[in-house]
Structures are given as C-alpha cells and as structure tokens.
Amino acid sequence: MTIKIIPVNENNVIEWRKSVRRVFGDIPSKPDVERMLAGRFAKNTSWEKRLIAALDDETNKIVGTGGADEFKITAPGGKNLNMAGIAYMGTAPTHKRRGIFTSMMNKLHEQAKERGDVLAGLWASQSLLYSRFGYGLGTLREDWSIETHSTKLIQENETNIQLEFVEKEIAKKELFKIYDEFRKKQNGSTDRTEEYWNYILYENENSKHNKSGMSGLFFVVAYKNKRPSGYAFYNFNKESGIAHEDDKGELIVHELIAVDKETNISLWNFIFGIELVEKVTINRRSPHDSLYFLLENPRQLERMTIDGLWVRILDPIKFLEARKYNHEGRINLEITGQNQSDIEGIYEIDTNGETSIVKKVNSSPDISMRPSDLSSCFFGAITPFELVNSRNINAKNFDKLNLFSNMFNVLQKPWCNTDF
Numbered sequence: 001m002t003i004k005i006i007p008v009n010e011n012n013v014i015e016w017r018k019s020v021r022r023v024f025g026d027i028p029s030k031p032d033v034e035r036m037l038a039g040r041f042a043k044n045t046s047w048e049k050r051l052i053a054a055l056d057d058e059t060n061k062i063v064g065t066g067g068a069d070e071f072k073i074t075a076p077g078g079k080n081l082n083m084a085g086i087a088y089m090g091t092a093p094t095h096k097r098r099g100i101f102t103s104m105m106n107k108l109h110e111q112a113k114e115r116g117d118v119l120a121g122l123w124a125s126q127s128l129l130y131s132r133f134g135y136g137l138g139t140l141r142e143d144w145s146i147e148t149h150s151t152k153l154i155q156e157n158e159t160n161i162q163l164e165f166v167e168k169e170i171a172k173k174e175l176f177k178i179y180d181e182f183r184k185k186q187n188g189s190t191d192r193t194e195e196y197w198n199y200i201l202y203e204n205e206n207s208k209h210n211k212s213g214m215s216g217l218f219f220v221v222a223y224k225n226k227r228p229s230g231y232a233f234y235n236f237n238k239e240s241g242i243a244h245e246d247d248k249g250e251l252i253v254h255e256l257i258a259v260d261k262e263t264n265i266s267l268w269n270f271i272f273g274i275e276l277v278e279k280v281t282i283n284r285r286s287p288h289d290s291l292y293f294l295l296e297n298p299r300q301l302e303r304m305t306i307d308g309l310w311v312r313i314l315d316p317i318k319f320l321e322a323r324k325y326n327h328e329g330r331i332n333l334e335i336t337g338q339n340q341s342d343i344e345g346i347y348e349i350d351t352n353g354e355t356s357i358v359k360k361v362n363s364s365p366d367i368s369m370r371p372s373d374l375s376s377c378f379f380g381a382i383t384p385f386e387l388v389n390s391r392n393i394n395a396k397n398f399d400k401l402n403l404f405s406n407m408f409n410v411l412q413k414p415w416c417n418t419d420f
C-alpha cells in the first residue's frame with residue numbers, strides 16, 4: 001500500500017469533505033460542501049491550493065484530509081501577520097498510526113512557507129496532538145456559564161449608548177464592521193471575511209423557526225453616539241415550546257463584542273436583563289475578560305479554562321520583527337527542541353520597543369526555549385516565569401530572564417474567539 005498526498009479539486013472535493021466529517025461523526029450533503037467552500041475561502045482565494053488529501057493507491061480512496069484557511073492575526077502592537085489556519089485534519093480509522101497525519105502536517109507547513117505565511121494556527125480537537133509539530137498555546141479560552149438572576153453588574157449603562165434589535169441581513173453588515181474594528185486592536189484575534197460571516201451565521205429554515213429546543217438567532221447592535229460600537233447574538237434553548245418561568249431555559253450567547261468598555265457594560269447589562277431564562281452560557285471568552293470584575297457576586301460565574309488557538313512559527317525572523325516590545329533591549333534567543341529543524345537556531349532580537357531587527361547568529365544564547373513556548377510568550381498567553389517554573393525555558397541568569405520577560409510583556413492579553 002502506498003499513500004500519496006494529492007491536491008483537492010472539483011472531482012474529489014465531495015469525497016474529501018465526507019472523509020473530513022466522518023472522523024467527526026457527521027455526513028455532509030452536497031449543499032453543505034458548497035456552503036463550506038464558499039464560506040471558508042474568500043472569492044479571490046483558491047481552495048484548490050489549500051486543501052490536501054492522502055490517497056491510498058490500492059483502493060484509490062481518500063484516507064486522510066487536511067487544509068489551511070487564510071487568516072490574518074493581530075500581533076502585540078497591532079500588525080497583521082499572515083497565518084495558515086490549519087483545519088480539516090483527519091485520518092480514516094482504517095489507516096491510523098501509519099504517519100498519514102504527520103505527512104499532511106508537514107506538507108501543509110511546506111505550502112504555507114511557500115506562500116510566505118509567517119505562522120500557522122489551529123484549534124485542536126485533542127490537546128495532545130500538536131506540540132510534536134512545534135505548536136504552542138497562542139491564546140487560552142474560557143467557557144462560561146452563569147445563573148443571571150443570582151447576581152448583577154456593578155456598573156450602570158452610559159446614556160449615550162443605545163441597543164437595537166436588527167434583522168440578520170442588516171446585522172451581517174454591522175457585525176462585519178464592528179468585529180473588524182475590534183480585531184485590529186485585539187492581540188491574538190483573527191480576521192473574518194464577509195464570506196466567513198455568511199458561513200458562521202448560516203441557519204436553515206428548520207433551525208431558524210424551531211418552536212421548541214433551539215430557537216433561531218437574535219441580533220442586538222449597540223450604537224454609541226449613533227455609531228455602531230458592539231453587538232451580541234444569541235439564541236434560546238428552551239425545554240418546552242416557548243421560554244417560560246417554569247422552563248429551565250438557557251440563553252446561549254454566541255458572541256458579544258464591544259469596541260470600548262462602556263459598550264461592553266451596556267451589552268452585558270442587556271444580557272443579564274433577559275427574562276424567562278435560568279442561565280446564560282457563552283464560550284471562547286478571554287481568561288482576562290472584565291466581566292468577572294463587573295459582577296456583584298463574581299463567584300457565580302462558572303469558568304472553564306482550556307487551550308485556545310495553537311500557534312506554530314514558520315518564519316522566526318518575520319515573526320519576531322512583527323510585534324512591538326514592551327521594553328528596549330538586545331537578547332540572544334535560542335529556539336530548540338521538539339525536532340523542528342526548520343526554525344531552530346539562535347536569534348538576536350534588537351529592539352527599541354517600536355521597531356526591531358532580528359537576525360540568526362552563532363553567539364551563545366541568553367535564553368533557550370522550545371518553539372511552542374516562544375509562541376506562548378510572543379502573544380503573552382503564558383508568562384516566561386510560568387514557563388521557567390515548569391522547566392520549559394532556561395535562562396543564562398536572572399537578569400536575562402528579567403529582560404526577556406520585560407521585553408515580551410503585553411499590556412493587553414491575547415484573545416482569539418474565531419474557532420475554525
């Protein structure tokens with residue numbers, strides 16, 4: 001049996017998508033596949049150059065799948081970096097543990113480097129899979145649940161902010177603009193094209209008008225001094241046909257985004273004021289979100305923290321030059337371990353905080369770490385001191401560790417809420 005890695009095209013894309021979804025327990029229809037291709041890839045992006053399959057040449061069947069969406073991610077300081085959004089990874093259960101996944105990951109990294117992507121990012125279905133390829137925790141994620149009647153916010157709304165329900169077609173345009181403004185200022189967040197918005201807001205006629213169980217989506221837009229400044233969209237999960245006092249109903253907030261703190265407070269006050277539901281859930285929040293500090297009784301907020309966006313550096317020089325540093329300085333940083341020979345080495349970072357020159361050098365290192373740990377320090381999800389305590393990074397002496405820590409410190413912690 002020989003396995004070949006092949007591109008995906010019009011002829012095999014349905015088989016490819018069925019193979020992707022099979023490992024996740026789902027059977028897609030042809031319209032599902034068309035919707036996915038139209039939504040996950042912008043009009044000017046060719047998905048044929050981004051999706052791959054592993055073909056068993058004995059049976060001529062697809063036995064492995066993978067691909068890379070096109071994203072920009074915001075680095076600390078606000079610069080956009082091109083990121084390969086690795087997704088669709090799966091090996092048919094009949095062909096497991098023969099290195100198919102590994103070959104596809106290597107191929108996707110190779111293609112991403114040829115395109116000039118500076119890093120690769122992904123959301124992992126299993127957290128043990130990706131550090132072997134040099135991925136580290138770029139962001140952390142929290143999933144929340146709260147019984148809203150058990151507490152309230154300590155801050156009142158500002159009078160210059162109005163909230164309005166809008167229909168989905170109008171919401172799409174407003175959400176697109178508000179999210180874009182937000183993500184350009186948010187370290188660690190990724191862009192969303194209009195096509196991508198259509199994809200994530202898709203509802204079929206059944207889900208939109210479901211009378212019991214999950215309701216369709218509701219959209220609320222916040223206007224600060226008449227200018228769009230935030231939004232929330234949510235649906236109800238109700239036991240009986242309609243939200244009712246006796247129903248143990250749940251409000252599922254899919255997303256709440258604000259471009260300023262006053263809008264954030266207004267939107268949360270609005271959510272806490274929704275009646276006839278017992279609890280509110282919202283996923284993929286930042287562990288550093290302000291809501292905890294806005295609650296009269298903060299312990300009511302149940303929080304589960306897990307890994308968020310995993311990041312793999314593809315071009316260390318461009319990567320390290322892209323961010324702003326919190327402190328001027330010069331340091332020799334060694335990337336080592338995890339068998340990632342394409343990026344290993346010693347890099348001198350010379351920065352005045354705003355701009356930096358990074359070059360590969362032969363000098364001795366001041367600080368050494370695995371590629372995965374550098375990804376975490378870069379966005380600031382984890383601090384260098386935490387990594388020293390877990391013995392994952394080594395510094396020549398305390399002064400060098402302190403310098404590295406000051407340089408890489410971020411005033412705004414990373415948050416990525418686009419799960420792909």
Ligand SMILES: CC(C)(COP(=O)(O)OP(=O)(O)OC[C@H]1O[C@@H](n2cnc3c(N)ncnc32)[C@H](O)[C@@H]1OP(=O)(O)O)[C@@H](O)C(=O)NCCC(=O)NCCS
Pocket residue numbers: 023024088089090091092095096097098099100101102103123124125126128129
């Ligand atoms: C995870 C998955 C893609 C691995 O595919 P595969 O082709 O069997 O992987 P490989 O043969 O290339 O294995 C690579 C390494 O990962 C290890 N590995 C792979 N899956 C593992 C798992 N679930 N648990 C523990 N180790 C695993 C292998 O042992 C191997 O280690 P080694 O190099 O030290 O021998 C496949 O099992 C799968 O499709 N799982 C369900 C879908 C999924 O979780 N996809 C990931 C989406 S983010």
